[in-house]
Amino acid sequence: MTAPVDPTSTSAWAELEAHRASFSPDLRGWFAADPDRAERLSLPLADLHVDLSKNLVTDDILASLVRLAEQTGVAERFAAMLEGTHINTTENRAVLHTALRRPAGATPALAVDGQDVDADVHAVLDKVSAFAERVRGGDWRGVTGKRVTHVVNIGIGGSDLGPVMVYEALKPYADAGIEARFISNIDPTDLAQKVADLDAETTLFIVASKTFTTLETLTNARLARDWLWSQLAGKGAIADDDAARTDAVAHHFVAVSTALDKVADFGIDPENAFGFWDWVGGRYSVDSAIGTSLAIVLGPAVFRELLEGFHAVDEHVRTTPLTRNVPVLMGLLNVWYTNFLGAQSHAVLPYAQQLHRFAAYLQQLTMESNGKSVRWDGTPVTTDTGEVFWGEPGTNGQHAFYQLIHQGTRLIPADFIAFANPAYPLQDGGRDVHGLFLANFLAQTKALAFGKTADEVEAEGTTGPLVAARTFAGNRPTTSIFAPALTPAVLGQLIALYEHIVFTQGVVWGINSFDQWGVELGKQLALQIAPAIEGDKAALEAQDPSTKALLAYYRAHR
Ligand code: F6P
Numbered sequence: 001m002t003a004p005v006d007p008t009s010t011s012a013w014a015e016l017e018a019h020r021a022s023f024s025p026d027l028r029g030w031f032a033a034d035p036d037r038a039e040r041l042s043l044p045l046a047d048l049h050v051d052l053s054k055n056l057v058t059d060d061i062l063a064s065l066v067r068l069a070e071q072t073g074v075a076e077r078f079a080a081m082l083e084g085t086h087i088n089t090t091e092n093r094a095v096l097h098t099a100l101r102r103p104a105g106a107t108p109a110l111a112v113d114g115q116d117v118d119a120d121v122h123a124v125l126d127k128v129s130a131f132a133e134r135v136r137g138g139d140w141r142g143v144t145g146k147r148v149t150h151v152v153n154i155g156i157g158g159s160d161l162g163p164v165m166v167y168e169a170l171k172p173y174a175d176a177g178i179e180a181r182f183i184s185n186i187d188p189t190d191l192a193q194k195v196a197d198l199d200a201e202t203t204l205f206i207v208a209s210k211t212f213t214t215l216e217t218l219t220n221a222r223l224a225r226d227w228l229w230s231q232l233a234g235k236g237a238i239a240d241d242d243a244a245r246t247d248a249v250a251h252h253f254v255a256v257s258t259a260l261d262k263v264a265d266f267g268i269d270p271e272n273a274f275g276f277w278d279w280v281g282g283r284y285s286v287d288s289a290i291g292t293s294l295a296i297v298l299g300p301a302v303f304r305e306l307l308e309g310f311h312a313v314d315e316h317v318r319t320t321p322l323t324r325n326v327p328v329l330m331g332l333l334n335v336w337y338t339n340f341l342g343a344q345s346h347a348v349l350p351y352a353q354q355l356h357r358f359a360a361y362l363q364q365l366t367m368e369s370n371g372k373s374v375r376w377d378g379t380p381v382t383t384d385t386g387e388v389f390w391g392e393p394g395t396n397g398q399h400a401f402y403q404l405i406h407q408g409t410r411l412i413p414a415d416f417i418a419f420a421n422p423a424y425p426l427q428d429g430g431r432d433v434h435g436l437f438l439a440n441f442l443a444q445t446k447a448l449a450f451g452k453t454a455d456e457v458e459a460e461g462t463t464g465p466l467v468a469a470r471t472f473a474g475n476r477p478t479t480s481i482f483a484p485a486l487t488p489a490v491l492g493q494l495i496a497l498y499e500h501i502v503f504t505q506g507v508v509w510g511i512n513s514f515d516q517w518g519v520e521l522g523k524q525l526a527l528q529i530a531p532a533i534e535g536d537k538a539a540l541e542a543q544d545p546s547t548k549a550l551l552a553y554y555r556a557h558r
Contacts, residue, residue: 001089002080004375004510005072007335008382012067019064020340025056025475027449045326046312046493051480054449055333055413056341065332066322068508074328077507078317078500084112084279088514089376095514096277097284097499101310101492112279120277125307128274128292129300131254135204136176136296143251144237148204152181152194153293154224155208156216157364159256160184162286162495163208163293165361166306169354169491172423173298180297183224186216191223200231200252206293207255210282212262215523221253221266228252256289281514283364284499287492302488309492317500327497330415330479331504337413337477338505339383347405347414348391351441354423354486359391362498368516369502375510385509395440406448406472413477416445417494421485441480448476 007013031037031053041053057065069075080087084094099110099117110117134140138147153163164182167174174180181194195203205224209217229238229245238244246267254272255263258280263273274289286294287307295303313327322328337343346366348359370386392400394416405412418441422434451474457467481497483490506513532539532551540551 001377002073003377004379006382006510007068007072007339007508010068010071012064012071015064016061016068016336016340019058019061023341027054027056027475028451030058031450043324043326043329045316045497046309047483047487047490048326048493048497049482050326050330051482052329052333054445054478054480056475056477057333057336061336062323062329062332065329065336068335069322069328069332069504072508072510074331074504074507075322078503081503082314082318084110084117087376087512088279088281089512090515090517091278093514094279095281095284096279097281097287098310098314100276100280100287101307101314101496103308103311115277124275124289125304128289128295129303131272131274132292132295132300132303136178136299140204141251142201142203143232143248144201146199146201148178148296149202150179150181150198151204151206151293151296152183152198152224153206153208154183154217154220155206155256155290156184156214157368158282158285159208159210159214159217159290161283161357161361161364163291165355165357166286166291166294166491167297168357169352169486170294170298170302170306170488171354173302173488175299176297178297180293182293183220184216186219188223191220191227195224195227200228201237203228203252204296205253207253207257207263207266207268208290208292209256210258210276210280210285210290212255212257212259212266215526218266225249225253225267254292256292281369282516283368284514286495298488305488306492309487309489309494310496311492312489313493313496313500327500328504330497331501331508333477333479334387334413334501334505335508337411338385338387341411343387343411343413345388345390345410345412347397347412348389349394349397349414349416349444350391351394351416351418351437352486353393355417356393358417358494359389361495362389362391365498366502368519369513370506370509370511371518372509372511372513376512377510381509381511383509385511386505394444395437398440398444402444405476411476413479414448415479415481416441417481419483419486419490423486445478445480447472448474448478450474451476 038053042051081095082098084096086092086094088095094112099121102118104122135148141147160182167180183191183194207221228248232238232248233240238248249267250269253268255268256274257263258276258278260270260273260275264270274292276288280288287310291303317327348362350358366389367386372385373381375381418438426433451472454467454471457470462470502513532543
């Protein structure tokens with residue numbers, strides 16, 4: 001195992017400390033002094049145009065950040081990941097989500113731990129595509145012979161957030177008359193409401209779980225199976241016996257998992273299961289068979305276009321020098337804000353309603369990856385790590401929390417994401433509504449960067465204490481990510497961009513961005529507390545006083 005470099009021991013870190021000591025951000029001044037700043041700091045990333053110019057960095061700071069990447073081995077670590085080194089040290093696994101989007105026939109072929117990775121990836125992709133075509137074309141039918149109209153993905157975390165987000169983003173591409181729904185929460189409300197108006201005869205469930213042990217998913221899968229049986233038997237569509245129930249499951253349940261034996265135990269024919277591998281982290285799995293619901297609803301061609309988008313960014317990361325490597329630079333900017341300017345959170349603000357689940361998706365990607373206090377060799381981290389990622393689509397956010405970003409006391413770096421062309425080009429009285437929408441994106445990034453001085457406020461006729469209230473300090477950092485349109489390829493590029501930003505930060509901090517031990521304790525305790533909820537005295541007695549009191553409240557109110 002390569003030992004992590006302590007970033008605070010590098011000369012680049014010392015340079016950055018020195019920059020911070022004399023730091024006086026002045027975006028107005030920097031733009032005035034350097035008319036080329038916008039052009040110089042705007043970089044292409046496949047179809048994306050990424051404008052870094054409104055970030056709180058000078059060329060010297062950027063150069064020190066790039067040196068930090070060099071001195072902590074970012075490029076070497078990327079290379080190690082891409083070639084299948086076991087960089088997920090705590091689970092002794094390779095990290096190969098990038099292999100999921102390598103084109104067929106890519107050279108040199110990727111073989112890792114004796115596995116022909118390319119062949120396996122494409123075999124599953126072909127199997128998913130063929131299955132998707134059967135469902136889309138009406139070749140795959142429910143137990144009573146009806147076509148599938150609804151696909152319900154049952155999964156949680158990485159087995160849910162990616163598919164939901166992509167489905168919402170690419171809904172305009174859903175062309176087969178099949179709707180997708182997603183059940184994740186073990187709160188029975190989720191399932192009850194999502195199936196309430198469905199017809200069991202035309203519903204296909206996909207149980208998506210990397211491990212096929214996740215309590216929420218398996219519980220929901222069983223509830224869904226019961227619902228299917230009772231609905232079908234209730235209307236006399238199947239007989240009320242085991243053979244009919246088995247047949248119904250065969251027609252209405254498929255699975256996605258790395259644990260195909262457990263899929264079989266659940267009663268799903270392994271023929272109707274789509275595999276992936278332990279080297280795909282859950283939050284990095286939307287481009288694996290976990291995307292089966294997407295391949296069905298959007299079509300295999302759209303799914304493959306999404307993968308091409310991911311791959312274009314992988315290639316950018318692999319081949320572009322650090323000084324122009326967009327994901328690396330964005331990761332380094334996050335390090336600058338987190339470790340030198342005290343930022344604790346990072347907003348992601350898409351000016352696209354279709355991306356309304358993007359921040360939720362990124363929350364798992366970023367925070368499950370980089371919310372760590374120990375490094376990949378088990379030693380404590382030497383700096384603050386993972387920021388809180390959050391966001392909402394503009395302009396909704398403008399009318400909610402932007403106040404704090406503009407005038408609050410905290411530094412909140414923000415990524416703005418926008419598209420030149422809308423999915424729905426509607427006009428309001430002859431006026432292009434999308435243009436108005438984008439004017440807001442441009443206005444917000446401008447206001448955040450350049451603010452409004454007291455003199456400017458007074459020049460508009462404001463006097464007295466109101467002047468301070470109406471003044472905007474500016475120097476609030478933003479990155480603008482612009483693309484021609486939200487196509488499948490562009491969406492793949494956006495996701496891969498953030499995957500690699502996360503990785504860059506993780507390498508600088510010396511952490512393993514691919515395990516998630518922090519979710520285990522709560523899972524374990526839930527299993528211990530469940531009997532207490534059901535009234536088991538010994539389990540109740542074993543609890544701490546606060547938990548006991550809460551259990552008493554629960555029992556008193558049932
Ligand atoms: O929340 C923990 C976690 O393990 C995530 O990393 C994962 O995406 C999710 O649970 C679901 O796991 P699985 O796909 O194995 O059901």
